[in-house]
Structures are given as C-alpha cells and as structure tokens.
Amino acid sequence: MKCIVLGAGPAGLAAAVAIRRRSARSAAVTVVERRKSLHDEGFGILLNPFVVAGHSAGGFAWASRVFRRFVRWNGISVFGRGQGSVTLSGHPGWAIARSVLISELRAEAESLGCEITCGRPAAPADLDDADLVIDARGARHDRVPDVSSALVRDSDDLFVWLSTRRAFDCLTFAFAEVDGHLLTAHAYTYRLGHSAFIVEGAAAAWRAARRLAPDETAPADAWVRTVCERLFADVLAGHALDDASPTVQRFRKTGYPEDPTRKSVQVGDRAHPVHFSVGLGTSLAIEDGIVLGDHVAKCRDPREAIVSFDEVRQVRTRRAQRLASRSAEWLSTVTNRWNELSTPELAWSLATRTGQGTASRLKAQDGAWYELISAAAARRTPTVRRDAHPWSPLPANSSVPAPPPGGGLPLSIRPGKLDASSRVELVAVLEAVTERDVLCGTRYVDLRVHSDDLDWAEGQRLAGRVGAIAAADLERGPW
Numbered sequence: 380m381k382c383i384v385l386g387a388g389p390a391g392l393a394a395a396v397a398i399r400r401r402s403a404r405s406a407a408v409t410v411v412e413r414r415k416s417l418h419d420e421g422f423g424i425l426l427n428p429f430v431v432a433g434h435s436a437g438g439f440a441w442a443s444r445v446f447r448r449f450v451r452w453n454g455i456s457v458f459g460r461g462q463g464s465v466t467l468s469g470h471p472g473w474a475i476a477r478s479v480l481i482s483e484l485r486a487e488a489e490s491l492g493c494e495i496t497c498g499r500p501a502a503p504a505d506l507d508d509a510d511l512v513i514d515a516r517g518a519r520h521d522r523v524p525d526v527s528s529a530l531v532r533d534s535d536d537l538f539v540w541l542s543t544r545r546a547f548d549c550l551t552f553a554f555a556e557v558d559g560h561l562l563t564a565h566a567y568t569y570r571l572g573h574s575a576f577i578v579e580g581a582a583a584a585w586r587a588a589r590r591l592a593p594d595e596t597a598p599a600d601a602w603v604r605t606v607c608e609r610l611f612a613d614v615l616a617g618h619a620l621d622d623a624s625p626t627v628q629r630f631r632k633t634g635y636p637e638d639p640t641r642k643s644v645q646v647g648d649r650a651h652p653v654h655f656s657v658g659l660g661t662s663l664a665i666e667d668g669i670v671l672g673d674h675v676a677k678c679r680d681p682r683e684a685i686v687s688f689d690e691v692r693q694v695r696t697r698r699a700q701r702l703a704s705r706s707a708e709w710l711s712t713v714t715n716r717w718n719e720l721s722t723p724e725l726a727w728s729l730a731t732r733t734g735q736g737t738a739s740r741l742k743a744q745d746g747a748w749y750e751l752i753s754a755a756a757a758r759r760t761p762t763v764r765r766d767a768h769p770w771s772p773l774p775a776n777s778s779v780p781a782p783p784p785g786g787g788l789p790l791s792i793r794p795g796k797l798d799a800s801s802r803v804e805l806v807a808v809l810e811a812v813t814e815r816d817v818l819c820g821t822r823y824v825d826l827r828v829h830s831d832d833l834d835w836a837e838g839q840r841l842a843g844r845v846g847a848i849a850a851a852d853l854e855r856g857p858w
C-alpha cells in the first residue's frame with residue numbers, strides 16, 4: 380500500500396510513524412511538507428503528559444525522548460487590575476518546544492523508512508497513485524495584516540503568537556484593558572530562557588490597541604510587538620517580546636470539507652481545530668495519527684480504515700472541541716467578569732472555565748482558595764441570577780443516587796497490555812474521571828467518580844467504554 384501524508388506537523392508525522400510501525404512491510408509512506416524547514420514555526424506548546432506517557436509505554440521512541448524534556452509547573456498565575464498576581468496551586472502543566480517534538484517525530488519517521496520531502500506544497504501528481512491520502516495540512520488560520528480592515532468583524536477572535544526571555548513559574552494569564560476592551564496574554568516557559576507569550580482578543584480590542592501605535596496606519600506586524608510590550612509591561616517585568624514582525628491571525632474554528640472520494644482522510648487541525656487556550660490540539664493531532672496507524676494495519680482496504688477511524692475519533696474530538704469552545708467562550712466574554720470580579724475570583728473562574736475543575740478536585744488542589752471563593756460566591760449568589768453568574772459555577776449536583784454495588788464505577792483496569800490505539804482511547808475516558816492513577820508506571824488504573832462530578836448515567840457510560848476497550852484487547856491476546 381502506498382500512503383502519502385500532506386503536511387509534516389504533529390498529526391502527519393505521528394501518522395507516518397504509526398503506519399510504518401504497524402504495517403512496516405506493506406506500507407510505503409511519503410510525507411510532503413510545504414515549508415523548507417521543520418523548525419521555523421511555533422514556539423512552545425503545552426502537552427498532555429498522560430498522552431505522551433501512554434505513547435512512550437506503547438513503544439514510541441519519540442514519546443520517551445519528549446517526556447524527558449518537558450518543562451513542568453504546578454499552578455496558574457493571574458495578573459489582574461494593578462494588584463500584582465495571584466497564584467492557584469495544584470494545576471499541573473507540561474510544556475515543550477514544538478521544534479523538539481517535531482524533530483523527535485521526524486527522526487523516528489525517518490528511522491522507520493518514511494520518505495520526507497520539504498520545501499514544496501503537495502501537488503495533485505503526488506496523489507495520483509496513492510492508495511491512501513492523509514491530509515494533515517493543519518488549520519491555516521487567516522493572516523490579518525490590517526486589524527481595521529472591513530473584512531475583520533469586531534467580534535472576530537484574533538491572536539498573535541509571541542515569545543519572550545522572561546521565565547514564568549506557572550501558566551500565567553494577564554489582562555490589559557484598552558478603551559473598555561480586553562486583550563488576554565497566556566504565557567508559559569517551555570525551555571530554559573524561552574517562554575511563549577500569546578496575546579488574543581476580539582478585533583475590537585486590537586483596533587483599540589492600534590491607537591496606541593506611533594503610526595496608526597502601519598500594518599499590524601509593525602506595531603503589535605511594541606504595543607503588547609507596553610500593555611503587558613507588568614507581567615513582562617522589563618523583558619522584551621522577541622519577534623521582529625509577528626503575524627496577527629484570525630483563529631479558524633472549523634475543519635475543512637472532506638474529500639468525497641474517501642481515498643483521503645483528515646487528521647489533526649485539518650479536521651478539528653481546537654482553541655489553543657486549552658492546550659489540546661497537538662495531543663489530539665498526535666493521537667489521530669496513532670489511531671489511524673492502528674486502523675490502517677487492521678483493515679485490508681484503506682477505505683474501510685478511513686470509515687472505522689472516523690467513527691472512533693469522533694467521540695474524542697467532540698469532547699475536546701466542547702472543552703475548547705467553553706474556554707474560547709469564557710475568553711470572549713471575559714470583560715464582564717473583569718468588571719465584576721476581584722483578581723482571586725477571576726483566577727478561580729479562569730481555572731474552572733472548561734467545567735472540568737470539579738468541586739472535589741479543586742478543593743483537594745487548593746483548599747484555602749476553595750474556602751475563600753466559596754464564601755465569596757455565597758455572598759454573591761442572592762443578588763446574581765444563576766444563569767447570569769459571572770464566573771463558572773462549581774457543580775452543585777448533590778442528588779445523584781449512589782451506584783448500585785457491583786456495577787459501573789468504581790472499577791480497576793490493568794493498562795499494561797493495551798495496544799497503542801486502546802491507550803489513546805483510554806486516556807480520553809480517563810480525562811473525564813476525577814480520581815485515577817496515571818496510565819503508565821502503575822499496574823492498575825483505578826476509576827472512581829464522585830457524586831458531584833458526573834451524573835450516574837454518565838458514570839455508567841464511561842465504565843462501559845473502559846470495559847469495551849479492555850475487552851477488545853483481551854480478544855487480541857492474554858493480559
């Protein structure tokens with residue numbers, strides 16, 4: 380079988396590696412990358428350590444090497460309105476230079492015999508004799524050279540990906556107010572002396588920021604860096620933003636139409652961009668590649684592989700997109716919270732914005748904060764309608780019946796013998812469960828759901844899925 384991969388980002392390279400590993404003798408894999416070098420895009424990214432650990436345990440060499448080079452932290456800092464910063468502990472994060480990830484994936488792909496051609500876009504002739512086309516060309520967010528252009532709507536979500544030498548101890552958020560609009564910075568260190576500094580906001584906020592530029596008529600790349608330096612001077616603490624001419628981009632929220640011939644399959648951002656504020660896009664892109672590799676190996680006909688792959692991946696990607704859109708929605712409506720909340724409350728709201736930070740988990744992570752914020756919430760509740768509450772409410776679902784004995788969660792599974800695809804699926808399931816052990820390095824994974832975290836039906840569904848994943852592996856061989 381001849382496979383052609385369009386794009387050497389995380390999704391394309393992970394697919395190339397996985398297909399060669401799983402179908403080495405029968406699959407020839409060629410990767411075509413538009414850019415000349417694989418090192419010239421992006422700075423640092425947050426990655427899900429469970430996912431990387433799972434791939435490492437599944438035998439992927441790139442994952443073991445990436446795992447060793449993570450920068451880790453354990454908190455979220457928020458710079459509010461002129462009061463310095465507050466820090467919530469117990470929020471772990473892991474980051475790495477994108478170039479390290481890409482070069483590790485590339486090294487493994489080449490060592491497995493994949494052919495990688497850089498410096499030209501994929502051409503129709505590349506696809507002619509391919510049995511399977513893997514479209515991993517990414518989301519390609521629109522460049523916005525002029526934020527005042529009539530084509531840019533006030534509500535459009537625009538971002539710029541900058542970098543700085545300032546080191547951050549935690550995942551750091553800062554807000555800058557310009558003429559009643561807010562720009563938000565997300566900053567994190569991903570390598571010694573290197574931090575990502577992403578600034579995002581609605582086009583209306585960028586238009587207001589533009590008025591601070593010495594020459595208001597200049598294109599965005601000429602003023603964005605210096606204006607951001609000025610707006611975020613407190614969080615940068617005297618450090619510069621490093622990029623000479625950064626690009627303002629409009630975030631693309633949807634994937635591209637699929638090829639109706641079904642000879643081609645989309646992976647990664649091409650299929651499902653997820654807002655960067657949740658740091659999930661790369662993990663998802665890599666998982667796509669690995670799961671596709673499994674399906675290609677299992678199915679004789681590539682078309683069958685495409686159909687079964689799409690079915691399996693939809694569950695996981697929908698969930699990630701749901702989280703990402705909650706986060707994006709929080710950011711796009713942050714001005715209300717900014718106006719009403721103290722910095723500690725704002726920090727708490729931010730940490731719980733995706734709805735994943737359940738009461739029991741947050742309490743365990745930072746009990747003092749939990750008490751403080753709960754007290755503040757109790758004071759507010761009588762005067763604020765629940766649906767208009769300005770910060771994400773903690774779950775208040777206390778009437779869930781106790782699980783019947785012997786069914787559903789809690790349960791234990793032994794992950795040691797799961798194949799790569801099952802590991803990926805399992806991570807997706809584990810993410811929905813409050814108490815769990817890490818996926819590798821332990822003999823068993825314990826799943827327990829607190830009554831205020833998930834409702835009983837959802838707990839049952841998860842338990843069923845875990846059982847199905849484990850059973851599928853049992854069919855393939857003894858544990």
Ligand SMILES: Cc1cc2nc3c(=O)[nH]c(=O)nc-3n(C[C@H](O)[C@H](O)[C@H](O)COP(=O)(O)OP(=O)(O)OC[C@H]3O[C@@H](n4cnc5c(N)ncnc54)[C@H](O)[C@@H]3O)c2cc1C
Pocket residue numbers: 385386387388389390391411412413414423424425426499500501515516517518519538539540577646647648649653655657658659660661662663664
């Ligand atoms: C500001 C920002 C911050 C982010 N931070 C994080 C984070 O912290 N954690 C995280 O997990 N994710 C993050 N993401 C998302 C992450 O970058 C993407 O989800 C991930 O890169 C998707 O991988 P991919 O391989 O699908 O696409 P891409 O990484 O976009 O790769 C696509 C590749 O295809 C190539 N290509 C395009 N067109 C062609 C063509 N015609 N022919 C050949 N090659 C082509 C491109 O040059 C590129 O190399 C962030 C995104 C943004 C914008």
